[in-house]
Amino acid sequence: MHAAATHARSAALRTLLRSLGQIVLQPNAFTGACLLGAWLLDDPRLACAALMGAVAANISAILAGYREDDTRAGLHGFNGALAGLAAFNFIADNATAAAVAILAATATAWLLEPCSRMLRAGGLGFLSSPCLIVTWLWLPLVAANAQPAGVASTHALGATQWSRGLLAGFAQTGFASDALSGVLLLIGIAAASRRHALWALIGAGFASAAHLLLGATASSFDTGLLGFNGALTALALADCGVVAILGGVALSVVLQAVAACFGWPAMTAPFVVATWSVQWLERRPAHCTSSAEPAPCTDTVRAATAQVPARRTS
Incomplete structure (x- = not known):
């Protein structure tokens, strides 16, 4: 009995850590542990938010009767973790943020099956769409706290600042915001x-450089806000070929820049739309050996992920 209880606790812990690892497309418990370490290093509030959301989403998925294998792989928990991170990112009061985090994480779990079923018909992965939908529903209530990064001219960056900004952009794939957290995430994904x-590093660097050429601020680069959508897109499309990866990252840059110009809280929508676009192109008959056969990169993107902008600085 004791051995069985120990095994059950160990399995539950691995499921929780895989849910965190899925944020960066890796169904790996060690990757999740590295993410947890990055949050604890950056801000313990983020670690609490992610754990709270992941637990709520996984419990909801079990109650809804979702496939146990997918739950163990972390596919049912990571959108909940991201919903929790979004709540604590945009809501200053801890009690209110915790309540919104639990409700939003639960909602992402219940949305997951209909979203997945609808998108699967088109050969698309659900990615962070449940988290985005739920967050956009409550975000207007705190819209004053959710301003996107601005656009302005920037000065030349030194090698040290460039390295730190690149790692920060990489860290933002896991919602952290500094270079040391980026190193932890790099270790976890590697x-x-x-x-x-x-x-992921190439995607973050490519996206950051493109945004800077478009006139983004150096402060946005320093906090990683310019690179995280590119890094996530490169991660999702890593098995689709160089042209598809770079094309997807470029599209994510364009979408993020357009959203910033209009003041829209795009969050990871540029990553999601860019990835869906490449998935759709990969599944066209001209690109597939058989119309019934999934594209080479479809299974990779199934381990979907998301991310939201940098946490509040106020």
């Missing part, structure tokens, strides 16, 4: 896949 870690 432990699961060194190739994915490399592409």
